[in-house]
Amino acid sequence: MGKFKLLYFASKGRGQPIRLLLHIAGVDFDDVKVTRKEWKDIKANMPHRKLPVLEVDGNLISQSGAILRYLGREFGYYGSNNVEKTRIDVISGAVDDIIFLMERLFYNETVEAAKEKLKKEMVSWRLEEFLGIMEETLKENHNGDTFFVGDQVSIADIQVYNVLDVIPEYFSDHAINMPPKLTAFVQRFKDIQNVKNFLNKT
Known part of the structure; x- marks a missing residue:
């Protein structure tokens, strides 16, 4: 599995739970803090035109809940049954x-x-x-x-x-x-x- 890259603003918001999960799992990732100006430039290329977005091996995953569940399944934080x-x-x-x-x-x-x-x-x-x-x-x-x-x-x-x-x-x-x-x-x-x-x- 390649390196993870999280794109979100510098605030906590809906990106913070994803940051927390990745840190708890001990996963190395790029925590990209997007400025409002940068967001205007990249918004059209983001799925659902929203942040946070998680990039995994070139694939972009949107929606904070979907990202959390994906990472939860990947690293064992989404229940055992x-x-x-x-x-x-x-x-x-x-x-x-x-x-x-x-x-x-x-x-x-x-x-x-x-x-x-x-x-x-x-x-x-x-x-x-x-x-x-x-x-x-x-x-x-x-x-x-x-x-x-x-x-x-x-x-x-x-x-x-x-x-x-x-x-x-x-x-x-x-x-x-x-x-x-x-x-x-x-x-x-x-x-x-x-x-x-x-x-x-x-």
């Missing part, structure tokens, strides 16, 4: 739902006063519900003391960690009540040696 794979898909879907709402909120043209009202509603309604559901889901596996699926880290853990990591940034002016098991999970994930090495460099 169909039940585990389905559980990973369910968790991934829940994360995608909340990210979609966050993106709609923060990347629209709503005036600031109206946006602030929407942020408060999202924190008190959707965000607290999401965190509660993720806490319950984590506790279903080894009482929430390991990872979300099975006995090792999976793409579900990477996706949940990524959204939990950016929530305080998105809602820095709002109090977020992080449940205890999720709080411990975030630290446990950050303590993975390859994750720690990566985060210390960023």
Whole structure:
């Protein structure tokens, strides 16, 4: 297998889970940080006209979820059986739902006063519900003391960690009540040696 090249912007966004997975797997890859100007020049040649894009042996793979599942299958982070794979898909879907709402909120043209009202509603309604559901889901596996699926880290853990990591940034002016098991999970994930090495460099 040839070298991997990830094309995404310098931000975390939908590229960060892919970076995390590649680092956890110990895979050597080119992390290409595309500028907005460069994006205008290459957009027409990118599949689906979106980033992130993963280049593998000259083949371009688009859509962050598809890239994560591809790499998860390739390196053993997508469950050991169909039940585990389905559980990973369910968790991934829940994360995608909340990210979609966050993106709609923060990347629209709503005036600031109206946006602030929407942020408060999202924190008190959707965000607290999401965190509660993720806490319950984590506790279903080894009482929430390991990872979300099975006995090792999976793409579900990477996706949940990524959204939990950016929530305080998105809602820095709002109090977020992080449940205890999720709080411990975030630290446990950050303590993975390859994750720690990566985060210390960023």
